[in-house]
Amino acid sequence: MSIALRIAHGAFGRVALLDMDRSLVRHAHPHCHVLLKVEGADTQFIVGNRVYPLTDNSAVLVDGWKPHSYLHDSVRPRTLILALYVEPRWLKEFRPGWAASGAPGFFEQPYGEVSPRIRKLAMTLAADMMACPESLTSHEETLSDLMIAVIERFTPWRSFPNSIREMNTSMCDWRIRRIAEVMRAQEGPFANVESFVKQAGMSRAHFFRLFESSIGVPPKVYLNVVRMEHALDAVLHQDITVSEISDRLGFLEAAHFTRFFRDHAGVGPREFRNVSRLAS
Incomplete structure (x- = not known):
């Protein structure tokens, strides 16, 4: 491990x-x-x-x-x-x-x-x-x-x-930029990609194609990035348990959240928090 x-x-x-x-x-x-x-x-x-x-x-x-x-x-x-x-x-x-x-x-x-x-x-x-x-x-x-x-x-x-950076933003389709802002502002359980397709008012195929060309990653990867950044903020800066973080982010079980975190960061959230506190 x-x-x-x-x-x-x-x-x-x-x-x-x-x-x-x-x-x-x-x-x-x-x-x-x-x-x-x-x-x-x-x-x-x-x-x-x-x-x-x-x-x-x-x-x-x-x-x-x-x-x-x-x-x-x-x-x-x-x-x-x-x-x-x-x-x-x-x-x-x-x-x-x-x-x-x-x-x-x-x-x-x-x-x-x-x-x-x-x-x-x-x-x-x-x-x-x-x-x-x-x-x-x-x-x-x-x-x-x-x-x-x-x-x-x-x-x-x-x-x-x-x-x-402003030049890069200006090349992003305004509908995709709005959806990305909504994704980043999410609190609580994360909505699935299909709900954002409906909000964008375009076909699923067109949404996926336009999202990746505008942002640089597919919408599912973007959602996982946002979710991981929320998780990292909670692990590093908030005095709540891993189970509470898991619930807040909409994972069915804490074990699922731990696996998600480990798959992205290399180690689980408890180890990440404990090691980071050596520097405080």
């Missing part, structure tokens, strides 16, 4: 040090997502529809809302992965155009060779998280240096207009 060794969270987003030995389902994040190998076996991720290696010398780079999954080879040993989920609003503090990290096309490609500096910073961040999990200020400083190095190496950041 995969193990969360350390989890840090703050205005920057989340950083997880994960000892992985199981695959993750196809999912997405509203964040800039960077995956770096710390030690163990080489492994791989599927980004879009292609497989990309994660090795000592290569990183996997995932744009916001880009579908991806972790493909674990059960024959290989475990892999220790540093997973960065970085908030576009935090990156915007460095350069306005870096708010583009929440939009498609931020990374030139989903895979790239890491520089010695990126490798050193990743190893430093992982080691510091293990040795001093409560030192969030130090972690954020190292993460800042690491993300600057990653962006400068793997993105065409000099060409990003400050309004790239």
Whole structure:
């Protein structure tokens, strides 16, 4: 079973040090997502529809809302992965155009060779998280240096207009944008996709096609992303039980919620909460 060794969270987003030995389902994040190998076996991720290696010398780079999954080879040993989920609003503090990290096309490609500096910073961040999990200020400083190095190496950041996120939004069909807002605002049990098809007032096939072309992921994946973000917020910031979170999100049983959470995060909600509290 995969193990969360350390989890840090703050205005920057989340950083997880994960000892992985199981695959993750196809999912997405509203964040800039960077995956770096710390030690163990080489492994791989599927980004879009292609497989990309994660090795000592290569990183996997995932744009916001880009579908991806972790493909674990059960024959290989475990892999220790540093997973960065970085908030576009935090990156915007460095350069306005870096708010583009929440939009498609931020990374030139989903895979790239890491520089010695990126490798050193990743190893430093992982080691510091293990040795001093409560030192969030130090972690954020190292993460800042690491993300600057990653962006400068793997993105065409000099060409990003400050309004790239607004440009991306303007290309989204207004009906789909309205439905996506309704999905994000949901509280309590989540409605199924068919109810949103009716609200959009279009055929099912047209809704699915237009949603994916506008947002970048199918509606079912988008709903799961929203549901997972609600779950993470409750696990990290709210003093309620896992069973209460499960009920709030509309799962029939807490075991179903735990499996959903593990399939997306690598570990269950209780472990995720307990490990994250080491950093508080």
